[in-house]
Each structure stands twice: as C-alpha cells, then as structure tokens.
Amino acid sequence: ETGVTQSPTHLIKTRGQQVTLRCSSQSGHNTVSWYQQALGQGPQFIFQYYREEENGRGNFPPRFSGLQFPNYSSELNVNALELDDSALYLCASSWDGGVDEQFFGPGTRLTVL
Amino acid sequence: QKEVEQNSGPLSVPEGAIASLNCTYSDRVSQSFFWYRQYSGKSPELIMSIYSNGDKEDGRFTAQLNKASQYVSLLIRDSQPSDSATYLCAVDSGNTPLVFGKGTRLSVIA
Numbered sequence: 001e002t003g004v005t006q007s008p009t010h011l012i013k014t015r016g017q018q019v020t021l022r023c024s025s026q027s028g029h030n031t032v033s034w035y036q037q038a039l040g041q042g043p044q045f046i047f048q049y050y051r052e053e054e055n056g057r058g059n060f061p062p063r064f065s066g067l068q069f070p071n072y073s074s075e076l077n078v079n080a081l082e083l084d085d086s087a088l089y090l091c092a093s094s095w096d097g098g099v100d101e102q103f104f105g106p107g108t109r110l111t112v113l
Numbered sequence: 114q115k116e117v118e119q120n121s122g123p124l125s126v127p128e129g130a131i132a133s134l135n136c137t138y139s140d141r142v143s144q145s146f147f148w149y150r151q152y153s154g155k156s157p158e159l160i161m162s163i164y165s166n167g168d169k170e171d172g173r174f175t176a177q178l179n180k181a182s183q184y185v186s187l188l189i190r191d192s193q194p195s196d197s198a199t200y201l202c203a204v205d206s207g208n209t210p211l212v213f214g215k216g217t218r219l220s221v222i223a
Contacts, residue, residue, distance in 0.1 A: 040121075044213070099203075107155075
C-alpha cells in the first residue's frame with residue numbers, strides 16, 4: 001500500500017508568481033482534500049476533489065484552483081501569490097470523502113517573499 | 114461560521130503524568146470528532162476518533178465526548194517526552210470536511 005505523497009517538499013516564490021503543488025493519493029482512495037496551515041494555526045480547508053470534480057470549497061479566493069486526474073492524483077494551483085500564502089500545504093486522501101479514514105501527506109512548505 | 118476552540122498552550126507536564134487536552138466546538142450537529150498529533154514541521158497524524166458520548170480508550174490515550182456541552186477532550190496517561198507535539202482537535206459535521214482547532218502545544222518534561 002502506497003501512502004500519500006506530495007511534491008515538492010519546499011518551495012520559495014516571490015509575490016505575484018504562480019505555483020503548482022502536487023499530491024498523489026493513497027492507493028485505493030478516490031478523494032483528495034487540500035488544506036492550508038499557516039504557522040501556529042490549524043489546517044484550513046481549501047477544497048476537495050472527488051472523482052475529478054470539485055466537491056466542496058472553503059473560504060479561499062478563486063486564485064486558488066485545483067484539478068484531480070483519472071488516477072486520483074491532484075494539483076493545487078495558486079495564482080498571483082501573496083505574502084500571506086506562505087504556509088504548509090497539506091493534502092489528504094480518503095475513500096468517497098470519508099474523513100474518518102483520511103490520511104495526510106507530508107506537506108509542501110511554501111514561502112512567498 | 115463553525116468554530117473549534119483549543120487552548121494554544123503550551124501545556125507542560127512532567128514525564129509519567131496525565132496530560133489533559135480540551136476542545137469545544139460550536140456546531141451542534143457535529144457527529145465525528147478527531148484528535149491529531151502533529152510534530153514540528155510534520156503533517157498531522159490521526160491518533161483518536163470518537164463518535165458517541167462517553168469515553169473511548171486506546172492504549173495510553175482516552176478521548177472523551179460530551180455532545181450536550183459541545184466538549185471533547187483527550188487524556189494521555191503516563192506521558193512521555195515523545196508525546197511532546199501539537200495536538201489538533203478536528204470536527205466533522207457531515208456536510209463539510211474537517212474543521213480544525215488551532216492546536217494545543219504539549220511539552221512533556223523529563
């Protein structure tokens with residue numbers, strides 16, 4: 001069984017740039033949820049993808065967008081980066097959106113300068 | 114706005130003592146409750162889930178839920194220095210993914 005993986009591990013960008021983060025879900029899982037965790041805060045839900053469709057979105061602006069592919073891997077894209085976008089970005093995979101069997105990846109640390 | 118509140122700590126306990134972590138939530142229809150442990154720089158790891166009122170024990174961990182008071186807690190018995198981490202309380206209301214608290218930082222002193 002393969003766990004949730006994310007890439008890259010760390011990333012440094014400047015304000016205004018665009019970034020793409022990637023997540024491979026755990027084997028057998030069809031749902032990916034993305035979270036943003038700022039320093040000293042709990043994870044904040046960005047959106048969820050289920051069978052390649054967006055299935056719920058948190059309070060994040062449209063410059064945060066995503067995709068899910070037929071193999072259930074997912075991308076998070078952030079346009080026009082702002083300093084406050086600096087955070088740990090976590091993806092979590094599960095089966096059919098269930099949160100009781102939701103497993104987090106190691107995260108991508110994004111720094112915006 | 115669904116909210117989950119935790120004392121940010123740090124909570125310091127001596128090795129071998131019981132650590133008590135508390136969490137309150139605002140959404141009365143919440144059905145599922147989770148405790149995650151997060152070591153510095155790492156991702157959250159699920160350690161306990163609880164769905165009905167009362168206590169649930171798993172090894173040194175006990176989760177307690179009181180839906181009438183909208184309160185969930187985590188007890189860690191025989192605390193070890195390796196338990197030093199941030200503990201995140203998360204709540205699921207069934208129609209949205211998890212809402213997390215800010216976490217309580219626990220420090221177990223040897």
